[in-house]
Amino acid sequence: MNKKISAYQRVYAQIRRDILDGNYKTGMLLPPEPELEKIFQVSRTTIRKAISMLQSEGYLKVMQGHGTEIVDISTIQRLNSLTSLPESLIEKGYEVTIQGDYIKKIIPPSYVNDALNQKEGAEVYKIEQVQYANGLPISIIVNFLRPDYLQGLENHSSKFVDLYEFLETQYNIILTTAVDHITAIKADFLDSQILRVPIGEPLLYNKRIGYLNDMAFECSITKIIADRYEYCVHLKRE
CATH class of the missing domain: 1.10.10.10 (Winged helix-like DNA-binding domain superfamily/Winged helix DNA-binding domain)
Structure with missing residues (x-):
């Protein structure tokens, strides 16, 4: 029946x-x-x-x-491979663009130097970007990088979309591993204005420590609109 x-x-x-x-x-x-x-x-x-x-x-x-x-539920980043957000989006066929990109040397908050195993007061490069997928804002990302191997990086503002690809082609730097700490937060006023979402909208918050061999090289903070992106974790029982 x-x-x-x-x-x-x-x-x-x-x-x-x-x-x-x-x-x-x-x-x-x-x-x-x-x-x-x-x-x-x-x-x-x-x-x-x-x-x-x-x-x-x-x-x-x-x-x-x-x-x-x-909304788009097809954008998936697998957590068992080290990729950047733009790389994952481009692989899915999205046109990725950036706005508000700038690079400068700063003395970062103490948690950044702690993550990078640097002394208090040591300088880092700071890169800020708002990333768009097919014309829609999807994330705010702030990268803090050790300046040791990045001579002249400040001259490359707005010249790249995918940081990892840029580091590989321009400086021959390939991150080998990373540790992601993912949680959920609510969009504050500034987030809401940049990402065009209501105040209090859920965002994925990802703090990543990227390693160049055994050296902590990158500390990044990414805020992603939660209903436009998805992480996929593959687990294996040992």
Whole structure:
């Protein structure tokens, strides 16, 4: 005996199919509820139930006062390989751009020199970028690098998108290992302005220590919009 599909399941299935087929593209707004009621010939309660399901599965983001946005759940970075965020996005076919990029030498906060095993007051290079995928802001990243092997780095502001690729081609530096500390935070006012999300929006917060052989070479802080990115961890029982 076949079980009859409920109205909200039918609406859910059709919108999900339209997203997967590309009829609704990442960053687009779903038609407003009154229009969806007419399209599907169902009640507003049914529409809201279907949207709630799609939101819980990561297909939609409901923004109060702005509408319901199509989000991308296909961007995955595997944690068993050392890659940069731009590298992962480019591999997925995204056009990656940056804004607000600048490089300068600074005396960093003490936690940075601690992470890099440097003395208090030692200088590092600081690189700040806002990264975009297909024109939409996805992350704020701040890199702190030991300056030992990076002569003239400050002359390369806005000349690269992928830091790891740049270090390899320009300085013949290839990071060998890294340790990521990943947690969740809420977007503050500045984050919300840069990433175009509401204050309090969940963000993935990744603190990475990158190593050049056995030497701590990079300390980076990345804030990523949580519903536009996904980490994939492969575990093996020894």
